[in-house]
Amino acid sequence: MYTSxxxxxxxxxxxxxxxxxxxxxxxxxxxxxxxxxxxxxxxxQNVHLEExxxxxxxxxxxxxxxxxxxxxxxxxxxxxxxxxxxLEAELVDLDEGAPDDFDARADEIAGKIVLATSEVxxxxxxxxxxxxxxxxxxxxxxxxxxxxxNHYPGYGPATGGIGEDGAGLILGISLALExxxxxxxxxxxxGTVKLRLTSSDxxxxxxxxxxxxxxxxxxxxxxxxxxxxxxxxxxxxQGAGDPASGTVAVLEAARVLAQYAPDLPxxxxxxxxxxxxxxxxxxxxxxxxxxxxxxxxxxxxxxxxAGVIEHKDIELNKWENLAPIxxxxxxxxxxxxxxxxxxxxxxxxxxxxxxxxxxxxxxxVRRKAFGGRGYGHTAYDTLDKVEERGVAGSGRFxxxxxxxxxxxxxxARPTPQP
Numbered sequence: 001m002y003t004s005x006x007x008x009x010x011x012x013x014x015x016x017x018x019x020x021x022x023x024x025x026x027x028x029x030x031x032x033x034x035x036x037x038x039x040x041x042x043x044x045q046n047v048h049l050e051e052x053x054x055x056x057x058x059x060x061x062x063x064x065x066x067x068x069x070x071x072x073x074x075x076x077x078x079x080x081x082x083x084x085x086x087l088e089a090e091l092v093d094l095d096e097g098a099p100d101d102f103d104a105r106a107d108e109i110a111g112k113i114v115l116a117t118s119e120v121x122x123x124x125x126x127x128x129x130x131x132x133x134x135x136x137x138x139x140x141x142x143x144x145x146x147x148x149x150n151h152y153p154g155y156g157p158a159t160g161g162i163g164e165d166g167a168g169l170i171l172g173i174s175l176a177l178e179x180x181x182x183x184x185x186x187x188x189x190x191g192t193v194k195l196r197l198t199s200s201d202x203x204x205x206x207x208x209x210x211x212x213x214x215x216x217x218x219x220x221x222x223x224x225x226x227x228x229x230x231x232x233x234x235x236x237x238q239g240a241g242d243p244a245s246g247t248v249a250v251l252e253a254a255r256v257l258a259q260y261a262p263d264l265p266x267x268x269x270x271x272x273x274x275x276x277x278x279x280x281x282x283x284x285x286x287x288x289x290x291x292x293x294x295x296x297x298x299x300x301x302x303x304x305x306a307g308v309i310e311h312k313d314i315e316l317n318k319w320e321n322l323a324p325i326x327x328x329x330x331x332x333x334x335x336x337x338x339x340x341x342x343x344x345x346x347x348x349x350x351x352x353x354x355x356x357x358x359x360x361x362x363x364x365v366r367r368k369a370f371g372g373r374g375y376g377h378t379a380y381d382t383l384d385k386v387e388e389r390g391v392a393g394s395g396r397f398x399x400x401x402x403x404x405x406x407x408x409x410x411x412a413r414p415t416p417q418p
Contacts, residue, residue: 006252007248007252007392008391010038011244011248011307012383014034015240016238018030019238020234020238020239021233022234022277023057023206023208023275024056024206025235028209029209032049033049035211035247035251035272036049036211039251039254042254042255042258044213045214045216046214050212050289051207052208052210052282053205053206053207054165054281054285055163055167055203055205056203056206056208056278057080057081057082057201057278059077059080059201060078061198061199061200062076062078062198062201063197064076064173064195067088067195067196068192068194074179074182074183076157076175076179077159077174078172078199079159079161080160080234080278081203081279082162082168082172082173082199083167083168083169083201084202085170085199086199087171088194088196088197089111089194089195090111090112090193090194090195091187091195092108092109092112093115093187094134095115095116095184096122096151097116097119097133098122098129099125099133102140102141109138109143110141111143112143113146115147115180115183115184116147116148117149117151117177117180118131120372130344130345130346131148131160132346135148135162135172143170144170145171146173147173147183148160148174149175149176150180151372152177152374152378154177155177155374155375156378156380157174157236159236159378160174160234160377161278164279165279167203171199208281208282210272210274210282210283210286211231211271212272212286213254213269214267214268214269214270215257215258215268215270217264217266217268218262218263218264219265221266223298224267224293224297225269225297225298226301227254227271227301228270228271228273228303229243229246229247229249229272229273230246230247230276230277230283230348231243231244231274232275232277233381234277236378236379237379237381237382238381239381240383241305241307241376242305242377244307244386245307245390245391246304246306246307248307248391249303249307250272253270254268271348273286276347276348280347280348280350282348283350283352287352288351294357297352298358299357300358300360301360301361306361306391307387309363309364309390310390311365312362313340313362314326314337314363315340315362315363315365316339316358316359317341317349317358317359317360319358319360320341323339327339338365347361349361
């Protein structure tokens with residue numbers, strides 16, 4: 001990191017020149033072409049773009065009006081893949097949105113607009129509760145609309161997709177914590193709050209691109225190790241930490257391995273995924289299109305947002321037999337990282353995991369409780385929040401030991417159950 005400015009130069013271009021790189025924006029295709037050119041310049045082979053056809057989303061106008069017991073308009077944003085809508089309904093407050101609360105209050109939810117915060121570790125819950133779970137539980141209970149309140153003060157509304165490669169079934173919007181707390185106080189004082197939500201978002205067919213490149217192994221093995229991160233951010237910010245810090249970490253790994261590890265014993269495939277933020281669409285289509293190749297993938301390492309993760313540990317997706325291998329590499333590298341086991345469905349490892357490919361990612365294992373995204377998915381996820389040392393620590397690896405000492409796909413083919 002002391003002899004090259006490549007990392008931060010690339011990150012700066014992604015953020016300042018191409019903006020959010022959100023699906024359907026001009027910066028998205030510019031970024032894909034730029035990333036392809038980078039991999040080619042580093043000497044990778046078979047560098048190419050693969051088209052992704054999907055139902056995309058463009059932001060229109062949105063408003064939240066309080067109709068009763070007062071009249072007021074609050075600033076808000078709609079959530080990606082939210083359908084256009086015009087509805088009036090009463091508010092019901094689920095606060096942190098614990099699963100048990102949805103179950104206990106199901107009769108209150110039907111026909112109303114659910115408010116839930118972005119808190120990922122509600123009181124009494126020991127797992128990550130994702131935005132889509134709160135939205136989905138609202139749907140199941142018959143809600144008319146969904147309000148997602150950022151639980152961080154001063155960060156504004158938090159965005160995030162709510163569809164599944166297509167339109168969500170009910171309108172979803174997001175509020176800043178301060179406006180969400182106002183609604184909660186109003187409801188607590190008066191017992192009933194009636195709202196009008198309107199939006200003009202557009203859902204239409206779009207095309208995105210995965211960027212793929214290889215460092216071929218020198219032997220006869222057809223085995224592959226993959227590193228990947230998505231490059232699309234959300235349209236309200238630069239997406240510097242999530243995901244661009246991971247994007248450039250993947251590029252840095254490609255640059256360094258191409259220059260300093262010319263005799264790789266297996267192929268290293270680098271993948272920069274499109275349209276992750278609205279449903280893991282790029283990686284899902286890749287796994288489906290290349291299903292015949294998945295048996296050759298010994299391991300997929302996901303590097304989404306890796307540059308802004310404080311402790312760069314390895315979190316395996318319930319592949320217990322791989323933990324001793326990674327622990328051995330840790331000792332060999334003399335690097336202070338921990339090896340954990342967890343499963344979630346919210347990044348590009350998931351399509352590979354569900355196909356039986358051994359997967360893991362750079363994540364923070366040494367934590368006492370889940371926190372949240374911080375600046376991620378807000379307008380403040382900007383270049384100034386990313387430190388070069390953090391990104392460099394994610395992208396510079398020892399040369400892979402495959403195939404002799406890599407985990408064998410045949411040992412790990414049974415798909416772990418989330």
